[in-house]
Amino acid sequence: HLVQSGAEVKKPGASVRVSCKASGYTFTSYGISWVRQAPGQGLEWMGWISGYTRNTHYAQNFQGRVTMTTDTSTNTAYMELRSLRSDDTAVYYCARDPRMLDDFLTVPTPAFDIWGQGTMVIVSS
Amino acid sequence: DIQMTQSPSSLSASVGDRVTITCRASQGISNYLAWYQKKPGKVPELLIYAASTLQSGVPSRFSGSGSGTDFTLTISSLQPEDVATYYCQKYNSASFTFGPGTKVDIK
Numbered sequence: 001h002l003v004q005s006g007a008e009v010k011k012p013g014a015s016v017r018v019s020c021k022a023s024g025y026t027f028t029s030y031g032i033s034w035v036r037q038a039p040g041q042g043l044e045w046m047g048w049i050s051g052y053t054r055n056t057h058y059a060q061n062f063q064g065r066v067t068m069t070t071d072t073s074t075n076t077a078y079m080e081l082r083s084l085r086s087d088d089t090a091v092y093y094c095a096r097d098p099r100m101l102d103d104f105l106t107v108p109t110p111a112f113d114i115w116g117q118g119t120m121v122i123v124s125s
Numbered sequence: 126d127i128q129m130t131q132s133p134s135s136l137s138a139s140v141g142d143r144v145t146i147t148c149r150a151s152q153g154i155s156n157y158l159a160w161y162q163k164k165p166g167k168v169p170e171l172l173i174y175a176a177s178t179l180q181s182g183v184p185s186r187f188s189g190s191g192s193g194t195d196f197t198l199t200i201s202s203l204q205p206e207d208v209a210t211y212y213c214q215k216y217n218s219a220s221f222t223f224g225p226g227t228k229v230d231i232k
Contacts, residue, residue: 033221035169035223037163042210042212042223042224042225042226043161043163043169043212043214043223043226044223045214045220045221045222045223048219048221057219057220059220060126060220093168093169095169097221103219104217104218104219105157105216105217108155108156108157108158108174108175108176108216108217109174109175110159110171110174110175110178110180111159111171111174111214111216111221112159112161112169112171112214112221113171113174113180115168115169115170116168117168118168
């Protein structure tokens with residue numbers, strides 16, 4: 001499964017890094033996607049990183065402000081979001097993503113079948 | 126970018142009712158469509174992938190259909206534990222965009 005780091009409180013303009021440690025499957029055979037949900041809002045996909053190649057694809061809304069990385073020695077994925085604003089207040093989730101190599105699938109395998117427990121990030125002055 | 130829409134945005138139905146939620150893609154996505162259930166304070170749960178394949182462990186009252194641009198999620202007999210928001214997600218290209226969600230509650 002996926003275990004995420006704990007809640008964070010940050011000031012506007014700061015950065016936050018959330019971790020997601022995988023167990024129970026071969027980390028390099030999948031990717032990790034990050035999804036967030038702001039209070040009262042829907043699910044928003046932020047981007048993907050390959051557990052094998054470390055290739056990334058970020059959603060347009062976050063390009064230039066987000067960096068996703070992995071550490072295969074500890075089977076951990078990280079998501080760093082910079083220049084935080086109050087509307088970045090949300091629960092951030094990692095999810096196992098079927099894309100191992102490329103940022104697209106050639107067959108519609110199961111999408112996000114395993115999720116982390118979520119990390120609450122509050123941005124407030 | 127392909128946009129996803131869902132209808133209705135919310136619905137209220139009685140226990141035992143058949144409930145249908147629609148998801149539409151602005152361009153064809155073949156059958157690269159998933160459905161998730163999200164309850165407040167809980168982690169999203171994958172219900173359906175490849176538009177119509179039931180994820181392991183999901184009750185058989187959930188079913189999905191469609192291809193191309195139009196998709197449906199059906200709950201054949203609504204149960205109290207099905208109160209949740211349901212999201213579709215397209216995953217045919219690099220961006221795995223979610224729909225805006227449909228909130229389901231009990232009348």
